[in-house]
Amino acid sequence: MRAQSPSWLFVWVVAAVSQAQPAATNSDFEGRVITRVEFQPPVTSQPLPAEELDRRISLHQGAPLHLADVRASIQDLYRTGRYSDISIDAENDAGGVALRIFTEFNFFISGVNISGESDPPGREQIQASTKLELGSLFVQDQMDVAEKNVEDLLRANGFYSARLEAHVDRTPATEEANLYFFIHTGQRARFDGVRFLGEINRPEADLVHATEWRRRLFFLTMPGWRELTESRLQSGIRRVQQKLGKGDHLRARVTLDQLQYHPETDRVTPLLRVDLGPVFEVKVTGAKISAGALRRLIPVYQEAAADESLLAEGQRNLLEHFQSQGYYDTKVNFTRNEPAPDHTEIDYSVIRGPRYELVHIGIAGNRYFDTKTLRDRLSITPASFVRYHRGRFSPALLNRDKTTLEDLYRANGFRDVEVTVPKPVENYEARPGRLAVNFEIKEGMQWFVNRLDLDGVPEGDLQHLGPMLESIEGEPFSEVNVGADRETILSYYFNNGYPDAIFDWTQMPGPAPATVDLRYIIRPGKREYVRRVLVRGLNTTRPSVVASRILVDPGDPLSQSAIVNSQQKLYELGIFSTVETAIQNPNGDEDAKYMLFHVDEARKYAFNAGVGAELARIGGGVTTFDSPQGTTSFVPRLSVGISRLNFLGLGHTVSLQTLVSTLEQRALLTYTDPQLLGYERLTLTISGLFDNSKDVRTFEARRAEGSIQISQRLSKANTVQYRYTIRHVTIVSGTLKISPELIPLLSQPDRAGIASVSFIQDRRDDPIETHQGFLNSVDVGYAWSGFGSETDFSRLILRNATYHRIGRNLVLARNLQFGYIQRVAGVTPFPLAERFYSGGATTQRAFPDNQAGPRDPVTGFPVGGNAFLFHTTELRFPLVGDNVQGVFFWDVGNVYSELQRISFRFWQRNDQDFNYAVNGIGFGIRYRTPLGPIRADFSLSPDSPRFVGYSGTLDQLLAGTGTPNVPQRISVFQFHLSLGQTF
Numbered sequence: 005m006r007a008q009s010p011s012w013l014f015v016w017v018v019a020a021v022s023q024a025q026p027a028a029t030n031s032d033f034e035g036r037v038i039t040r041v042e043f044q045p046p047v048t049s050q051p052l053p054a055e056e057l058d059r060r061i062s063l064h065q066g067a068p069l070h071l072a073d074v075r076a077s078i079q080d081l082y083r084t085g086r087y088s089d090i091s092i093d094a095e096n097d098a099g100g101v102a103l104r105i106f107t108e109f110n111f112f113i114s115g116v117n118i119s120g121e122s123d124p125p126g127r128e129q130i131q132a133s134t135k136l137e138l139g140s141l142f143v144q145d146q147m148d149v150a151e152k153n154v155e156d157l158l159r160a161n162g163f164y165s166a167r168l169e170a171h172v173d174r175t176p177a178t179e180e181a182n183l184y185f186f187i188h189t190g191q192r193a194r195f196d197g198v199r200f201l202g203e204i205n206r207p208e209a210d211l212v213h214a215t216e217w218r219r220r221l222f223f224l225t226m227p228g229w230r231e232l233t234e235s236r237l238q239s240g241i242r243r244v245q246q247k248l249g250k251g252d253h254l255r256a257r258v259t260l261d262q263l264q265y266h267p268e269t270d271r272v273t274p275l276l277r278v279d280l281g282p283v284f285e286v287k288v289t290g291a292k293i294s295a296g297a298l299r300r301l302i303p304v305y306q307e308a309a310a311d312e313s314l315l316a317e318g319q320r321n322l323l324e325h326f327q328s329q330g331y332y333d334t335k336v337n338f339t340r341n342e343p344a345p346d347h348t349e350i351d352y353s354v355i356r357g358p359r360y361e362l363v364h365i366g367i368a369g370n371r372y373f374d375t376k377t378l379r380d381r382l383s384i385t386p387a388s389f390v391r392y393h394r395g396r397f398s399p400a401l402l403n404r405d406k407t408t409l410e411d412l413y414r415a416n417g418f419r420d421v422e423v424t425v426p427k428p429v430e431n432y433e434a435r436p437g438r439l440a441v442n443f444e445i446k447e448g449m450q451w452f453v454n455r456l457d458l459d460g461v462p463e464g465d466l467q468h469l470g471p472m473l474e475s476i477e478g479e480p481f482s483e484v485n486v487g488a489d490r491e492t493i494l495s496y497y498f499n500n501g502y503p504d505a506i507f508d509w510t511q512m513p514g515p516a517p518a519t520v521d522l523r524y525i526i527r528p529g530k531r532e533y534v535r536r537v538l539v540r541g542l543n544t545t546r547p548s549v550v551a552s553r554i555l556v557d558p559g560d561p562l563s564q565s566a567i568v569n570s571q572q573k574l575y576e577l578g579i580f581s582t583v584e585t586a587i588q589n590p591n592g593d594e595d596a597k598y599m600l601f602h603v604d605e606a607r608k609y610a611f612n613a614g615v616g617a618e619l620a621r622i623g624g625g626v627t628t629f630d631s632p633q634g635t636t637s638f639v640p641r642l643s644v645g646i647s648r649l650n651f652l653g654l655g656h657t658v659s660l661q662t663l664v665s666t667l668e669q670r671a672l673l674t675y676t677d678p679q680l681l682g683y684e685r686l687t688l689t690i691s692g693l694f695d696n697s698k699d700v701r702t703f704e705a706r707r708a709e710g711s712i713q714i715s716q717r718l719s720k721a722n723t724v725q726y727r728y729t730i731r732h733v734t735i736v737s738g739t740l741k742i743s744p745e746l747i748p749l750l751s752q753p754d755r756a757g758i759a760s761v762s763f764i765q766d767r768r769d770d771p772i773e774t775h776q777g778f779l780n781s782v783d784v785g786y787a788w789s790g791f792g793s794e795t796d797f798s799r800l801i802l803r804n805a806t807y808h809r810i811g812r813n814l815v816l817a818r819n820l821q822f823g824y825i826q827r828v829a830g831v832t833p834f835p836l837a838e839r840f841y842s843g844g845a846t847t848q849r850a851f852p853d854n855q856a857g858p859r860d861p862v863t864g865f866p867v868g869g870n871a872f873l874f875h876t877t878e879l880r881f882p883l884v885g886d887n888v889q890g891v892f893f894w895d896v897g898n899v900y901s902e903l904q905r906i907s908f909r910f911w912q913r914n915d916q917d918f919n920y921a922v923n924g925i926g927f928g929i930r931y932r933t934p935l936g937p938i939r940a941d942f943s944l945s946p947d948s949p950r951f952v953g954y955s956g957t958l959d960q961l962l963a964g965t966g967t968p969n970v971p972q973r974i975s976v977f978q979f980h981l982s983l984g985q986t987f
Contacts, residue, residue, distance in 0.1 A: 034069065035068050038063060043057075051087075086109060086179065088110045114139075115183065118130050127581070139600050195217040195229040199275045244258050248278065255281030283348065284304060287350070303317050359394070361395055362387055424446075490509070498563075501562045508525040540602045541602045550603070578657065580605060581607075606649055608649055640665060640666065655678060659674050660672070668697040674689060692709070693710070701866070724763050728760075729757070735837070743861065758791065760783060760799070762784075778806045781801075785799040785800075825840070847897075871901075873921075876896075915971070937985060939981070952971060
């Protein structure tokens, strides 16, 4: 018997008892006992487990043979999606009939692997061009199409001589087809000019320059042409079109007519066809508006057409634009003229009327929600100083707010709510130019759920679903809550192996007024399980590294959330450029399915480089001895780094990061194991550091440091770090600017070996732009001779930061920092390199960087302290629009010589007294960027420290000449420019 296709139900029997006997017919086998059933290939090599295979066929030893059973068995096997062909042969066997089932398997795509350097196009772009979907059925004809698509993509990116090799690796045991594309790109072709077909309205040289296809060095055009890439070609065409379209030719179009390739020179010449199109002139009379705003508001510019609907849309946009600026009574009309063929004039006339200022928003009739709750949801805003000096208002915003309030009430059971907005009150409180808006709310009755029935939900699921539902007995009824319940229920079933779950619902009036009886009908469908997890694409990475991150196991329900979380955990390793997931044979009817993870390993080496600068040492006065209180300095920075990813295939990273500036030269070598001993919550970091720094103006220090740290993530918010650090710090000879008699003692090299523990608790809503939450950290360390330290001491550093939202726009933030070092043994002065140096943009803005605390009594340079205490309070508020923020701040605190000398005095006793709390009061501006806010702070410190310095050179200081006791003072005005919030 043979079935030719899944839809072909005709079955025939071929019997061969012997060559001498006549052939048997189908009727000869009907009803006869089945003596044997064999599979070819054997059952152990079939794509379905033996138990499932036995259940799906109705042909069993000892049972009578019926053609209907044969048809049903073949159909059921085809429905699994695992077979491309099934045939059944029957033959006489000892008074019965023996069956042999021949099967041919389907194969499914388990990976599209790209090798060969071609970027661009990148691996992801090439994979997308093949149109081969992971986990789907593979047909050989797909390879021909995929190869052609890849070759076309390579040619579009200049690889005209590229060679492509492709082959398929099949794995019958799991029915996988792993596809490989090997690319030999050769040289990339270059442009060699450009030709324009059609009329142009600009000099051809200007258009060639606009393409940017010529070689360039910064802003200079160089001889020769750049390499061809698809993105570069399209960008050049787009820039030419923009240049031609400037002015009145809005419908100018530039298309690629042909890309001529010259194989003898390996060059290409684009032929661009130009169509300038008709002339459009758009004018606005009666009001001024920028060209950029006009192009943004008038859709004629985007659509290059002037039909009535687009002109009317432009009219509405202009109207809303001027109304949002306070011209509430604005009137806009338009006319259209065609003075000549292919020439259209569009004139918008604007009558703005008086300008208003929105000063009052009233809400009446609300009982269920308080006024503050409703006001927080409005987009119209009363006038406020600087940010919205005339308020934010337009009829479009007003209608949007009306809908917002209605949706809020309906979501809380008020089905019949009505929100009306009378005409805005002009000249509010008899003051010209003032505007008031009132919302009148008729809440109506609040509807509640009287009863909720769940049909089709197994008893075991009710206890899980019940606490997650919104529309339960006694809760307000709304379709919004029903929609939320639908998402909850379907997500629950999707994540428990029911991909075809269906949700429906009905409602009936309840027994009491304003109540409803709800009925949720759920049809979970067939449950699917994980048969096996297949991980493909690993070349360097050890399988155990990936296996520990995958949260689905054989026998588990096919959970979408577990699959997504596994994908995220693999990405977190930082060693994969892409992680694709798919279910093999997604449409097949199987009890359990293969779960497929295909990864593309990232490049082994990653490079980074950056150029920047900082404005440092702001403030200070003038002195002949190198300005102990700081001077304005521009500090350029250059950083270069290289990382070796996935070291030894373990997901570890080795990186070298360097920094060079006029203040510091640093090299940091780091080895990171993000999953120590296979534990996801443990991270091991081993680092070595060499640093030559001048950020403390008293001396230049060279530091060599090694450390080992284990970080343990206790929860999402809590982390503990255990570390051991040993460092050797040398004061560079001749750079120490302190009393001559102390130089021999304090210039000695220092070696410190410290064991420390840190606890970090972070519950901020956003680490970059925090609005609420808190951050706590504790660091405790102990330096001991047994750890290799020359000085025994203990160290404690505490930090507590809190953030409180006040109303809709204000944030009150405060930060407390405390630290001390306690000497355990010895009487020699504490090493300079181990003391605290602070002050500046992140601690106390009354000081330039590292200028707080005790100073040398002769030279006036900072010598650091053994304790510090800083407290900062900031009030953050919107300043201009949505991207500029203002801050009022008050910094108080200092670096103190000893823990016992911490004082809260706000005045200095004499010019040798530095153990008092210095105040810095000021104003700051924050400008939002994708990398974090750019910060500028201006500080006033009426009690900035006074001290005495030294006038002369270093040689004069050592010789005892020069002028001592020169009065100095930290400038009362300080300015700090940096990136990121203060804390």
